[in-house]
Amino acid sequence: MLYVGGKWVEEGEVAVHPEDRGYNFGDGIYEVVRIYKGKMYQWDAHLTRLFRSAREIKMELPWTADELSTLAQQLLEKNNITKDVDATLYLQVSRGISPRVHDIPEKTEPVLMAFARPKARPLADMKKGMTAQLIEDIRWLRCDIKTLNLLGAVLVKQYAKDAGAQDSILHRNGIVTECSSANVFAVKNGALYTHQADNMILHGITRQVVIDLAKENGIPVHEEAFTTDFLKQADEVFLTSTTAEIMPLVSVDGQPVGTGAVGPLSLKLQELFEQHINESVLV
Numbered sequence: 148m149l150y151v152g153g154k155w156v157e158e159g160e161v162a163v164h165p166e167d168r169g170y171n172f173g174d175g176i177y178e179v180v181r182i183y184k185g186k187m188y189q190w191d192a193h194l195t196r197l198f199r200s201a202r203e204i205k206m207e208l209p210w211t212a213d214e215l216s217t218l219a220q221q222l223l224e225k226n227n228i229t230k231d232v233d234a235t236l237y238l239q240v241s242r243g244i245s246p247r248v249h250d251i252p253e254k255t256e257p258v259l260m261a262f263a264r265p266k267a268r269p270l271a272d273m274k275k276g277m278t279a280q281l282i283e284d285i286r287w288l289r290c291d292i293k294t295l296n297l298l299g300a301v302l303v304k305q306y307a308k309d310a311g312a313q314d315s316i317l318h319r320n321g322i323v324t325e326c327s328s329a330n331v332f333a334v335k336n337g338a339l340y341t342h343q344a345d346n347m348i349l350h351g352i353t354r355q356v357v358i359d360l361a362k363e364n365g366i367p368v369h370e371e372a373f374t375t376d377f378l379k380q381a382d383e384v385f386l387t388s389t390t391a392e393i394m395p396l397v398s399v400d401g402q403p404v405g406t407g408a409v410g411p412l413s414l415k416l417q418e419l420f421e422q423h424i425n426e427s428v429l430v
């Protein structure tokens with residue numbers, strides 16, 4: 148069952164209004180939340196980011212954090228996401244329905260749509276690593292907003308696939324920003340490097356968990372921009388996201404990263420992340 152515009156409906160019953168601004172303009176925001184063993188992971192951080200995204204696009208959400216939490220919990224129950232099931236919960240808010248004009252209508256009612264589906268963890272890829280291609284970052288200048296408008300991300304991912312790689316690492320004039328749907332970290336001499344959390348990247352929740360875990364375990368972290376050359380000479384590279392977790396990249400632009408195998412710091416962080424998940428599922 149899905150939740151759409153205030154109603155519980157089956158998938159086949161969902162109707163999108165032709166003048167829904169999310170549909171016409173990508174005028175809306177979203178979150179993808181990880182469910183481990185039937186429990187929401189980092190839910191509060193997702194809520195905080197959702198409310199921030201709303202503020203940044205001048206949209207007032209008519210729901211409280213508690214109402215959204217109740218709704219999310221109901222969604223899991225109605226879809227049998229029980230304590231053995233790993234899943235994702237998708238939640239989007241369109242600005243609402245109005246005659247198609249670009250400027251923001253004075254009064255629209257945001258339309259909330261949410262669904263949850265079982266989704267296995269990408270454990271095999273996490274073990275063997277993935278490949279990536281450097282691609283120019285053609286997206287807009289507010290990548291910190293988790294907007295429905297994802298055509299830039301769609302295209303850069305496809306450009307990478309067309310070049311024979313599994314994902315894209317994006318750069319603006321040689322400065323690495325992030326991936327099409329993940330943040331990126333480079334490892335050099337035992338320290339982590341990742342782009343600072345500004346308007347050029349999404350402030351990833353997994354990124355922040357990894358930074359915190361690294362710091363707690365004495366691994367130096369530099370939140371600063373680095374170049375594509377630095378990335379190519381890194382000892383290890385990995386990406387982070389809600390669904391990819393900590394995903395090592397073993398080749399960039401067809402060249403091996405470091406030794407070409409998943410590196411020791413990536414493995415260590417995966418281990419710490421695993422512990423973190425297990426602890427949060429027990430709470």
Ligand code: PLP
Pocket residue numbers: 179300325326327328329330348349350351352353354387388389390
């Ligand atoms: N960067 C972009 C562009 C993304 O789309 C995503 C996730 O969808 C991320 C980073 C990772 O964010 P999170 O760890 O919150 O899933």
